[in-house]
Amino acid sequence: MKEMRIGVGYDIHKLDSGCKMVLGGINLASSKGSLGHSDGDVLIHAICDAILGALGECDIGIMFPDTNSKYKNADSVEFLYEVKNVMRRNGCRIINLDSVVICEEPKIAPYREKIINKLSDVLEVSSDRINVKGKTSEKLGDIGAGNAIESQVVVLLEKG
Numbered sequence: 243m244k245e246m247r248i249g250v251g252y253d254i255h256k257l258d259s260g261c262k263m264v265l266g267g268i269n270l271a272s273s274k275g276s277l278g279h280s281d282g283d284v285l286i287h288a289i290c291d292a293i294l295g296a297l298g299e300c301d302i303g304i305m306f307p308d309t310n311s312k313y314k315n316a317d318s319v320e321f322l323y324e325v326k327n328v329m330r331r332n333g334c335r336i337i338n339l340d341s342v343v344i345c346e347e348p349k350i351a352p353y354r355e356k357i358i359n360k361l362s363d364v365l366e367v368s369s370d371r372i373n374v375k376g377k378t379s380e381k382l383g384d385i386g387a388g389n390a391i392e393s394q395v396v397v398l399l400e401k402g
């Protein structure tokens with residue numbers, strides 16, 4: 243049996259009315275967007291950390307430090323391409339990836355298919371191996387107040 247590796251990723255960003263909302267490389271219509279050094283794509287950041295975690299590699303903060311001006315307003319899809327290359331160099335491929343995005347708005351469901359297809363293209367994994375779910379925080383805490391967006395990701399890799 244081939245070696246299996248599991249990884250978990252987590253990310254949270256503040257929301258601000260002056261920012262755009264980018265999730266999984268897709269622009270979402272929203273009154274507030276994700277504040278970050280890069281484009282603030284909370285889902286892709288959590289995916290990168292899940293894959294790097296499964297590989298036993300460093301995390302996204304070390305790989306793409308926000309102290310480096312090169313990554314200012316960076317397109318997070320580029321981070322994901324680089325992480326995919328690290329995964330390939332480690333001889334691993336994705337069995338499946340499950341994710342949840344937690345925010346009060348926007349609703350994820352209308353964009354779900356588009357986001358999955360984008361991730362499928364970038365990661366070169368069939369779309370039925372990728373899942374994205376949207377959830378609210380039931381008005382609780384910072385997320386519930388519409389001040390933050392969070393993502394949690396779990397990924398299973400196969401080596402060899």
Ligand SMILES: [Zn+2]
Nearest residue numbers: 253283284287
């Ligand atoms: Zn982030």
